[in-house]
Amino acid sequence: MATAPEEPSLKLGQLRLLLALDALLMEGSVSRAAERMGMGTPAMSRLLGQIREVYGDPIFIRSSRRLIPTPFAESMRQRIRALAAEAEALLRPQERTAANPTVDPASWSGSPVIEAAPLTTRPSVLLEGEPLPESFARKLAAIGKAEDARKRLAKHIATIGAGIGHSRPLTTGEAEDAFSTILDGEADPVQVGALLSLMHFRGETAAELAGFAQAAHAHIGQAELGSLSVDLDWPAYISPKSRRMPWFLQAALLLAQSGCRILLHGNDGGGNTRGSLLSAARAIGIPVCATPTAARDAIAERGIAYIPVAALSSQIHRLLSLYSVLETRSSINSLMPLLNPFGAPASMMGVVRPAYRDLHRDAGVILGRGNMTIFGTSRDAAEATPFRSSTLLRLVGGTAEDLFVSALPEPKAYPLTGMTSLEYWCAVWAGTIRDERATEIIVATAATGLLTFAGGQADRYEACRSRAREIWNARKKSVP
Template sequence: MTKTNEHPFAQYVRILGKGPTLSRSLTEEETHAAVSMILRGEVEPIQLGAFLCLVRVKTETPEELAGFARAARDSLVLPADPPPVDLDWPSYAGKSRRLPWFLLSALLLADNGVTVFMHGTEGHTAGRLFTGAALEALGVPVARSLDEAAGHLAARRFAYVRLADMSPKLHEIIGLKAVLGLRNPVHTVARMLNPFGAPCQMLGVAHPPYRDAHQKAAALLGQPNLAVFKGEGGEAERRPEKPCEVFTVTDGALASEVWPPFARTTTVRHDDELDAGRLKAVWTGASDDAEAVDVIVATAAVALKLLGRAATHAEAETLAAELWRTRNTVAPAGAA
């Protein structure tokens, strides 16, 4: 193929791959155009692999993340009249060392008037418990589409949908990890989808540098309020036994804040067995697990401050503890 009839997508691979002195990152507009072509199926497989690896190797810039997220959002098919969502809470990592106690934090919020939409992937890494399976163990239904999720939100203030059902193409690209041997930008960008346009987003990352990248990308996207922190296992779950630095966007202003340790112990407990049945036992009170409760309360506190329901760390933690103490122990709001 000569340059006069080269593939339209080749320009984006060339920008990224011309070597250490001539290559550069893509602008937000270039990334949006490139990713839009990918999601429309207008690129060759070899181009897609090259693009994903080139972006991954140099690490995504906030502008690239924003452009990628805009294109991904444009590709989603949304319900005609979705209910308003207060908090978007992505869950893309899965848990391998500790049960996903953050799910009880999210359901506690839903029980107290906060509409929470959760989305994520499953099965990409062996030995992990993913959100869909954990919710099913709690008796919380998993939506099979954004339309069904809208119904769950209206009925229960909580919904979870898998990326495979929300965007098969994005799910397919995440699945290329098994072919390329590398994570790719979709693993990062999927957390930013916020399909229902919630004014608050609660993000967890595995690697600290991504806090800054997500924060700046959220500002570029016009996200009003965001909290992103290094969470346990890469999920938005606070480790209460140690300080937690949270990068925030508050009414468009960027900042960071350090939450002091909350737990009564400084030790870190890893679960020998990820028995999802323990989630329900802790919710109902059948299991008195003080360490789990610390995780639930500490994580809910970050969300409550993000939502503007508390002005300080201490107020947020006190409120979260009271909501947990007075919860309906029969079943969380999201349970069928």
């Protein structure tokens, strides 16, 4: 039986998908591609869904800044651009009128005064001499055979930084190899800056963050530290520009008094926050430890410990210090919430930038994390904002779940009168000052910690809030 010819509308639809894919590859953004095509963003999103269905490929990987093409999409970029360019050329109006007849090139030939460079005269999808993706892949393969660590790292830099049509994100394994080279001190300093700057400018992917985390785990010896029996990992890498009081430390101590074993780790980072976490932790009796062994002993005795990242890895600490040199964040800052140095089964983290929250959760899935809660916060630590409606991104038993938390009425803030901010902060814990606003922040943070630690479903949140308030009212208020 003869096959029925395709409907014209189907053919037109397929051509539209290719033009939409070209716009997406050119712009790296659904909204900008929609603007390029003269359509709405929802319509472009639907076309992207159809493209994914046709090819059976994600087509793009989500990053913190833009859409990054998959290797399959990159392999089609040149052919699709050529098709789109030809379509544009065919539809471009031809300026041919009787008053303006066409020119016979042969009758006007002659020698130019100066030969123009190819870039100025030859519009082309591929510049003359530009390597095809296949050639670039062979080049990377040849570099990859080298045993020299710097050459291997150069391969990874070339993979992400060779330009449109010849670059792609690193896989988890590649990112792990690249960061391991840096952590082992085998990278040239120029390579370190190049890799981190390129990755952050383009936007990290979840696979890259997971690879960095795996390299960091191996570097600090997580396999050995994992026997320290920690229930909840609590990263606290505060921005140097932060001026807020660290109420989350009181929430952590509250949970430790209820039987949850907690590891806090962080970096004061300099600026306004230099030494602030250490001072606050010591002020209410949270042990500050200089070695993993000391942290193990403190957690066994007190249920909680704070350890600076410098005590875990001087190399990671030095990489974090690049902030003061570059005056901008790098992929190292993105890594720190995922560090989880003692391999706790649950973790709470604060992530400032909205696009990174999904990335950190996706990276958690790749890393096999069980229970995780990600706060959208104005600081790089897990602290609730109960007076603003918020959505907590979670992993519950390794499964993604969102928890919407409604806003509470905000009590009046208490003024600081006759005392320093640290003295006021300690007085709230000791109960000599009643600050309902601070109390709500502490209780909401502790409630989320209880929910995360237990791996509870969203419907358990209010019960955890009630339990957290009971623990707060019954806390041991003594300070050193």
